Amino acid sequence: MEEQLKIDFEKLLENSNFSKKNVELKRKNFDNFIKKGFPNRREENWKFSDLNQIISKNIKNLSFYNDLSKPNKIDQSIFIDGLEHNKLVFVNGKIEKIEFDYEEKNKIEILDDLVLEKFNDVNNSLLFLNNAFVSNYFKLTVKKNYALQKPLIIYNITNKDLVSKNVNLKVDIMLEENSSLKLIEFSNDKSTTNFININYNFDLQKNSILKNYKIDNNSNSNIKYYFNNISQDTNSVSEIFLLSSGSEFIKNEINCNLNGIYASAFVNGVFMLNETKHHEIKTNINHLVENTKSYQLIKSVLDDTSKAVYQGKIFVDSKAQKTDGYQLSKAILLNDNTEFNAKPELEIYADDVKCSHGSSSGSLNEESIFYLMSRGLNYKEAKKLLINGFLLDVVEKITDSEIKNLIKNIMSLKQ
Amino acid sequence: MLKIKNLKADIENKSILNNFNLEIKPGEVHAIMGPNGSGKSTLSNILSGKKGYDVSGEILFENKNLFELETEERAHKGIFLAFQYPLEIPGVNTNIFLKTSLNAIRKARGEKQLDAIEFLKLVKLKAKDLKFDEEKLNRQLNVGFSGGEKKKNEILQMSILNPKLSILDETDSGLDIDALKIVADGVNSLRKKDNSFLIITHYQRLLDYIKPDYVHVLMNGKIIKSGGPELALELENKGYENFN
Numbered sequence: 001m002e003e004q005l006k007i008d009f010e011k012l013l014e015n016s017n018f019s020k021k022n023v024e025l026k027r028k029n030f031d032n033f034i035k036k037g038f039p040n041r042r043e044e045n046w047k048f049s050d051l052n053q054i055i056s057k058n059i060k061n062l063s064f065y066n067d068l069s070k071p072n073k074i075d076q077s078i079f080i081d082g083l084e085h086n087k088l089v090f091v092n093g094k095i096e097k098i099e100f101d102y103e104e105k106n107k108i109e110i111l112d113d114l115v116l117e118k119f120n121d122v123n124n125s126l127l128f129l130n131n132a133f134v135s136n137y138f139k140l141t142v143k144k145n146y147a148l149q150k151p152l153i154i155y156n157i158t159n160k161d162l163v164s165k166n167v168n169l170k171v172d173i174m175l176e177e178n179s180s181l182k183l184i185e186f187s188n189d190k191s192t193t194n195f196i197n198i199n200y201n202f203d204l205q206k207n208s209i210l211k212n213y214k215i216d217n218n219s220n221s222n223i224k225y226y227f228n229n230i231s232q233d234t235n236s237v238s239e240i241f242l243l244s245s246g247s248e249f250i251k252n253e254i255n256c257n258l259n260g261i262y263a264s265a266f267v268n269g270v271f272m273l274n275e276t277k278h279h280e281i282k283t284n285i286n287h288l289v290e291n292t293k294s295y296q297l298i299k300s301v302l303d304d305t306s307k308a309v310y311q312g313k314i315f316v317d318s319k320a321q322k323t324d325g326y327q328l329s330k331a332i333l334l335n336d337n338t339e340f341n342a343k344p345e346l347e348i349y350a351d352d353v354k355c356s357h358g359s360s361s362g363s364l365n366e367e368s369i370f371y372l373m374s375r376g377l378n379y380k381e382a383k384k385l386l387i388n389g390f391l392l393d394v395v396e397k398i399t400d401s402e403i404k405n406l407i408k409n410i411m412s413l414k415q
Numbered sequence: 416m417l418k419i420k421n422l423k424a425d426i427e428n429k430s431i432l433n434n435f436n437l438e439i440k441p442g443e444v445h446a447i448m449g450p451n452g453s454g455k456s457t458l459s460n461i462l463s464g465k466k467g468y469d470v471s472g473e474i475l476f477e478n479k480n481l482f483e484l485e486t487e488e489r490a491h492k493g494i495f496l497a498f499q500y501p502l503e504i505p506g507v508n509t510n511i512f513l514k515t516s517l518n519a520i521r522k523a524r525g526e527k528q529l530d531a532i533e534f535l536k537l538v539k540l541k542a543k544d545l546k547f548d549e550e551k552l553n554r555q556l557n558v559g560f561s562g563g564e565k566k567k568n569e570i571l572q573m574s575i576l577n578p579k580l581s582i583l584d585e586t587d588s589g590l591d592i593d594a595l596k597i598v599a600d601g602v603n604s605l606r607k608k609d610n611s612f613l614i615i616t617h618y619q620r621l622l623d624y625i626k627p628d629y630v631h632v633l634m635n636g637k638i639i640k641s642g643g644p645e646l647a648l649e650l651e652n653k654g655y656e657n658f659n
């Protein structure tokens with residue numbers, strides 16, 4: 001693999017016109033990745049999901065260079081109906097459409113050809129990989145006091161031409177003071193066995209509001225890693241909802257720094273997994289100043305031999321008095337061969353805080369099934385009603401009612 | 416309507432029912448009384464098709480072998496069990512559950528399914544009869560319901576589904592005096608020449624309101640004595656210990 005990496009990296013440099021400084025930066029990232037390689041279970045963060053092994057098991061002859069010179073066709077049929085929205089469309093990692101028809105043009109700024117400016121020593125080998133291979137990245141700024149009229153949907157599409165590739169994407173979103181954005185990320189994959197590595201950076205300034213809904217529900221054999229980095233200033237709110245369901249493997253890592261007082265972060269997630277799927281949510285919520293709040297609720301329904309992992313960490317700095325931190329995870333295991341791992345972690349250095357965590361898992365309640373069947377529902381209907389009921393309260397946490405309905409439809413929770 | 420012959424039921428190698436016999440004809444109301452742990456709920460569960468029991472013997476419902484029917488098929492055929500401990504089902508709206516249930520049964524019987532408006536009309540009417548707070552029907556099924564409200568909800572379901580054989584497993588326990596009267600009225604209004612009831616209770620009081628045709632005493636896995644309503648009074652005076 002190292003040889004392939006080197007060849008592909010040189011190919012990338014050859015075929016792009018990065019500045020000298022930029023090439024240097026990329027090389028530095030590349031060298032760092034080569035040194036560390038893909039993460040494996042010996043790293044605490046990856047102990048439930050050995051990515052190195054998962055990649056070598058699922059992807060034959062992974063290669064890293066993508067020719068982004070030719071445009072890709074967009075399959076319009078996958079666009080979401082019945083919800084007016086702005087669009088950003090990536091196909092196989094290449095940006096193909098930027099459409100902000102509903103917005104005032106001077107209230108947003110869109111840059112789609114940014115290159116790396118400085119070295120970020122994050123000690124995350126997948127970010128090194130991303131920084132080394134990403135050709136250019138995308139940045140959206142929402143200007144002061146502006147709330148986008150309509151949601152933005154980022155379509156992350158891969159088509160069947162894409163096989164055994166590593167795709168890297170980087171998207172920065174800046175919300176200036178008092179601004180707000182509803183962002184849906186919608187994945188649609190017709191490709192096979194790729195490693196998709198996505199890095200989002202959200203910068204939430206004072207009083208800004210981010211609602212971010214990530215939907216991955218169409219079945220595919222790709223391996224995905226998301227690194228979501230969120231930095232929040234005073235009184236800002238981030239609301240994240242994850243529907244983690246379709247891809248063979250996903251690890252969604254959410255690193256949220258609550259830097260300003262009264263900042264709050266909500267992470268709600270649903271795993272709906274079957275077959276051999278293996279998904280993880282790893283959060284680091286860092287309460288760094290006083291009076292910040294975080295809330296996490298993760299529910300899983302696992303079938304066949306699927307596996308879900310939730311590692312939720314709440315860190316409370318000694319300065320962060322009056323922190324309110326909560327996390328809960330619940331899982332229904334439909335099959336004895338499924339696996340659910342929850343590792344809650346509280347690291348608290350302040351004394352006046354309110355933090356709690358809890359986790360439970362179990363099979364579907366047969367008594368409840370019997371109750372429903374005694375009222376005329378067959379086993380399948382009873383099971384579905386119970387599962388929907390179990391998942392409903394997470395979905396109800398979505399504060400945007402239009403998007404909540406959309407997601408209920410996608411999850412067939414509509415009653 | 417219901418014929419139970421030589422029913423034997425074990426759970427985890429423990430014998431619960433043994434040589435249990437009972438026949439209920441259309442329109443009849445039978446009451447079963449028996450000490451705690453004597454197998455009354457076990458009998459109800461077996462009639463509704465709950466799994467996990469070792470059973471032998473025969474149960475015929477309208478001449479059909481019940482053991483060949485799944486739980487939902489028995490419901491379709493008109494068997495209804497009001498649970499001793501109704502379950503809480505989080506996330507499932509009570510109205511939607513009721514509608515799903517009613518339409519599943521109507522569909523199985525080849526009847527037209529009710530649309531939302533027809534259904535709400537029916538539910539409103541039945542809820543009013545039972546003095547059941549309609550607002551509660553928009554809540555999650557039995558979640559946060561009081562003990563008595565859960566029991567009333569069972570009777571509401573019964574009156575909506577209009578079953579042929581209703582088994583009431585200690586529906587009276589936990590009901591206040593007014594509620595008891597209302598529930599009894601609900602049962603009485605369903606009493607017709609081809610609707611039958613099996614009423615399990617510990618208290619004679621309920622039987623003042625719902626006059627049974629027969630009272631049976633269940634002990635040691637079988638019915639040890641049957642009689643008319645006066646048997647309930649006798650039991651109340653003597654207790655089980657000194658019965659026999």
Ligand SMILES: Nc1ncnc2c1ncn2[C@@H]1O[C@H](COP(=O)(O)OP(=O)(O)OP(=O)(O)O)[C@@H](O)[C@H]1O
Binds near residue numbers: 453454455
């Ligand atoms: N799942 C089970 N596993 C083991 N034993 C059980 C189980 N269910 C019931 N039993 C036992 O079977 C016996 C009969 O129980 P059942 O619930 O039918 O009694 P009951 O007559 O309804 O009592 P009560 O008046 O208290 O409601 C009891 O001894 C009970 O402990």
Ligand SMILES: [Mg+2]
Binds near residue numbers: 455456499585
């Ligand atoms: Mg009982």
